[in-house]
């Protein structure tokens with residue numbers, strides 16, 4: 001399988017806080033890849049760097065062999081977020097970031113803001129309402145009235161409105177009950193398998209993330225400390241004691 005997303009030796013700092021230190025990762029087309037790590041490890045920073053929301057101190061990020069982000073010293077230049085999204089990368093941000101005063105339908109429209117083809121947007125919306133029936137039922141309801149799980153589904157549907165080839169998810173299970181998390185992960189598996197959307201997710205819920213993924217990476221204080229098949233990481237003694245509570 002070919003690599004869709006290539007992260008090469010990137011570092012990101014906030015003032016004198018080094019959030020990412022020489023991180024390299026590969027996401028192959030068609031895979032589900034997860035990144036696990038504790039609070040403050042640098043997971044969100046990595047996702048933000050991929051979509052151009054944090055600048056690189058060193059290294060570069062390639063999407064289908066094209067440089068989308070690079071450090072200032074290199075001659076390649078970083079693309080703005082809207083261009084990165086238009087190339088097929090969508091982010092479901094941490095904490096969902098829904099527009100609470102907008103209806104479900106209006107939120108989905110926001111996810112398709114780059115698409116000027118109204119008929120295609122309307123079709124895509126109906127597809128989302130078929131796939132997430134609860135959102136169809138609530139389409140004219142204000143988003144703030146949805147449950148946490150429903151809001152997360154909506155955040156995923158909103159990201160899918162841009163027809164991404166790769167979906168980045170920042171802790172989709174955060175604050176949700178185990179059954180709701182399971183429901184979300186089973187939807188992600190369908191999106192991956194049937195719609196051929198590559199998935200890169202970061203999670204603190206290591207067990208659920210690793211069980212759902214092909215490949216896994218473990219991050220500690222800004223560094224990748226382990227990388228293997230997800231099934232191997234589930235058996236790894238260090239992962240078991242540090243992340244699986246075994």
Ligand SMILES: Nc1ncnc2c1ncn2[C@@H]1O[C@H](COP(=O)(O)OP(=O)(O)OP(=O)(O)O)[C@@H](O)[C@H]1O
Nearest residue numbers: 014017019037038039040041042043044045046204
């Ligand atoms: N805007 C910012 N300004 C300064 N420091 C920041 C900023 N954002 C993140 N950091 C710091 O960078 C480090 C990595 O943060 P990041 O949010 O990427 O971690 P995370 O792995 O996503 O954590 P969590 O699991 O809690 O979401 C932390 O030490 C954090 O305090």
Ligand SMILES: [Mg+2]
Nearest residue numbers: 043044045094
């Ligand atoms: Mg985070």
